[in-house]
Amino acid sequence: MFSRQRSAPEPLPESQPSATTGADNLNQGKGRPTPRRSQAEAARKRPLVPSDRKAAIRAQRAAAKDKREREYRAMQTGDERFMPARDRGPVRRWIRDYVDARRNLGEYFLPVALLMVFSTFVTAGNPTAGVVVILVMYTIVLITIVDAVILSRVLKRRLADRFGAEVPRGSRMYGVMRAFQIRRTRLPRPQVRRGEYPA
Structure with a gap:
């Protein structure tokens, strides 16, 4: 006689996601396996010395020569885009x-x-x-x-x-x-x- 009649549980509002939705998102994953540490380090490594050192030296000298010629032409014509930094x-x-x-x-x-x-x-x-x-x-x-x-x-x-x-x-x-x-x-x-x- 002292008991009260229990009311039906109130439905969740539509704007609030249910707990099961969050659990489902956590269980989905990123769709690819996590790489091992050795694999990640190997992907970041770059060779300090190129395989063909002579070709690399020739390419470096050619690039330096092109830069010098471009700067000299700029010094002759007054084009500040290719001048040395001290003259810009x-x-x-x-x-x-x-x-x-x-x-x-x-x-x-x-x-x-x-x-x-x-x-x-x-x-x-x-x-x-x-x-x-x-x-x-x-x-x-x-x-x-x-x-x-x-x-x-x-x-x-x-x-x-x-x-x-x-x-x-x-x-x-x-x-x-x-x-x-x-x-x-x-x-x-x-x-x-x-x-x-x-x-």
Whole structure:
């Protein structure tokens, strides 16, 4: 008489999956056998030394030669896609154009220095002329250094105005070293004429 009538169990909602469905998924597996450890390691292994070493060396040399030729053509034409990494980018391009548009004293240093060395041999019998040649040579060296310092400061100011904080390290030295090269021997080749300064 104290017992209550038990109600029928409530059906599960349709959105909730039953427990049997999850068990079935666990029992299905991935459809292929798990490889053994030795098989997995063998699949990852690659030979450190190729079977035909001579052919591999020839292929490596040919690839390196093609890369050098492609970089040299890019240095001649100004195509930055195939230039070495140190010459790529808008900052390096701007520096090259600015240095090539400027008449630098450093580009005349090597010919003048060779002339001075030749003059010391010519004036070896005349001490006074030898001293004059040496003084002229040191004067040229000093003037060239001053011109390089001026170029470095100008590049620092103009690069900061043009590119802000995007200037990589070594950019000023890149421009100074280019200024000491003879214009005809510069690589990448100059793409501007004298006086055509970049904006």
